[in-house]
Amino acid sequence: MSDNVVKFKGNGTGLIMLLDQNTPYPKLEAAIKARLAENAKSFPAGTVIKTSPNGFGQKAQAAMMAIFDEYSLKLEFSDEALVRNAPAARSEHRAHRDMPAGRDERVEEMLVINRTVRGGEEISSKSSVLICGNVNPGAQIIAGGSIDIRGTCRGVVHAGAFGDTEAFVIADNLMPVQIRIADLIARSPDNMEKRDKAERAFIKDGQIVIESIER
């Protein structure tokens, strides 16, 4: 019976507990206990399980959390469990998690590439990317954070690929085929001149703008 009342599911970003909306709380609690007794061993200690908060009072929430606590599991009440089938909403959540509220708290990691990235190569990273060399036409750089190129950029660059709209692209010579930041795309003008100054591309008022910088 408990099989239909309580379900655990993976949604791509974590585990979710689905509860039958029509079952009254005391019965639910029993079902959860039964399910956990069966399955808790398959979850490593500390695993976070999310469930939708709808309809539960604070008391019920606390009681449920206590049950999970016994098995060293953590129960979180989150709306994410509701919107698991809407991919757009999910990716938004991911972006939030990648970028905690305070910018300083953010774990800054960086991928450093110490060579020229040639046509046909793709560099992909969740973190920021620093390239000491050129990015040639036909190459692609995809970064969760920002991209810094100490050389000429002629390929396709995508900063903030997981939704970070604060990400930017810097290059000594910024002349890419396309610049993508978060979900915005800008393409190069059809005849581009070479400029001698380093430039930075970032999002301003909902579009990608480029300004020259000193460095």
Place this chain on the structure above:
Amino acid sequence: MSQVIVVTSGKGGVGKTTTTANIGVGLAMRGKSVVLIDTDTGLRNLDLLLGLENRIMYDLVDVTEGRVPYKKALVRHKKFETLFLLPTSQVKDKSSINPAQLIVLCNELRKEYDYIIIDCPAGIEQGFQTAIAAADTALVVTMPEISAVRDADKIIGELGRADKDNIKLIVNRIRPQMVEKGDMLDMNDINDILSISCIGQVPDDEMVVTATNKGEPVIVSGSSLAGKAYTNIVGRICGEEIPFMEFPKEGFFARLKRAFGM
């Protein structure tokens, strides 16, 4: 110490085979012993450029499959005693030879010859992977044309992934007049993108076509511009410092002639 050189480009038609033939003949003219290996199985051409088609008895596939010793398959050039061609099969395809076989063969050849030059097929598939396997040095041939440069870039990346770090560039078929007018990429544009050291700039020359059809590489006569450029490349391969030649500017009469459509 003998050297194995692969001539490659990615794009077809930029002059890999022509370059291979000319460098081979050039080195032989300096008295070096040279073997040219054609690895463009199924689409072999190198024998034609050298005028040796009618002397082929066995081919590379016969050698790698152990049917004959390589000495039997080598074709000596009719004019240059120290130049040999190892032709490939025209009926088989690229899958008939694998990288390991070519490495074994080249190691055999190293004992007897100064230079082993491998003519690579176009593309980045199996034929390419086989051709580069044994090489110490790669010569990347390109043309001042955006698609050829793009493919050369890709090839340089592939060579890097195959741990070949001695890579040199040859820019073929330059038309000085077009470069001057800004209608063709110049050397700066190409160096900007490819950023590897260049050992040859060869002008586009009608003599190359004539020479190809005659089966005698353009370097032999030595009087043409392309022939001189190839002679310089051979010198640089032998470790000499030779400045790049200046291409003659279009003279007054030539311009006048062109203006009148003559």
